[in-house]
Amino acid sequence: MATKVEQRTYEDALSWLRDHGFDLTEAPGTQGRVFLRKYNCSAAIQKDGRDGDGVKIFAFPGYLIGGEISKLVNKGYQQVLKTSKTEIAATADHLKSLHQFSEELKEALALPSLYNESLGTVSESYHYDRIKDRDKPDAQRPKRPWEKAGAGSVAPVKAKKNRA
Numbered sequence: 389m390a391t392k393v394e395q396r397t398y399e400d401a402l403s404w405l406r407d408h409g410f411d412l413t414e415a416p417g418t419q420g421r422v423f424l425r426k427y428n429c430s431a432a433i434q435k436d437g438r439d440g441d442g443v444k445i446f447a448f449p450g451y452l453i454g455g456e457i458s459k460l461v462n463k464g465y466q467q468v469l470k471t472s473k474t475e476i477a478a479t480a481d482h483l484k485s486l487h488q489f490s491e492e493l494k495e496a497l498a499l500p501s502l503y504n505e506s507l508g509t510v511s512e513s514y515h516y517d518r519i520k521d522r523d524k525p526d527a528q529r530p531k532r533p534w535e536k537a538g539a540g541s542v543a544p545v546k547a548k549k550n551r552a
Contacts, residue, residue, distance in 0.1 A: 396498045398435045398443045404496045421446055429489035430457045433497070443497055449490045451482050460486065 396404065398420070405412060405424060415421040420435035431449040436442030450457035451469050453476065458469035460478060467478040494501050521529045 395442055396496070397441045398433075401433065401443045401496050401498075408492060408496070410492075410496075423447075424493065425452070426492070427485040427489050428452050429486050431489070431493055432457075445493075445497070449486060449493060451478075451486050 411425040413423045432447035434446045436444045456471045
């Protein structure tokens with residue numbers, strides 16, 4: 389059964405975050421926008437413009453790399469933390485910190501905690517190499533390595549007859 393969650397005001401959310409050990413930094417040149425930091429992760433929230441009293445996420449949670457909030461990208465074989473300058477492999481410690489930070493942020497903003505997100509860290513984007521370009525017509529798709537390597541170079545194997 390669905391329950392209605394009380395929305396927190398901007399000031400209530402800031403108070404909750406301060407009480408639970410988040411570092412808050414006012415965004416330069418703007419009013420009503422705050423950067424949050426904890427567990428070497430960061431995000432930004434701001435006053436919700438629709439009703440003026442609410443709060444919404446401006447920059448989604450990411451691990452801090454070189455002072456920049458990274459984005460978690462799932463490449464199928466590896467999750468990576470990507471910034472505008474670099475890309476590093478995400479370790480279990482990175483993912484644990486990011487997951488804990490995200491869950492506490494949801495609690496602070498009185499956002500629902502969804503089942504699939506509660507199981508673990510959810511990536512911001514997914515880039516699986518085997519499905520890349522599948523949406524293009526066959527003629528426009530680049531050849532895969534197994535398609536390039538002499539398609540007719542391997543002779544078919546004849547099945548042996550079993551004599552019982």
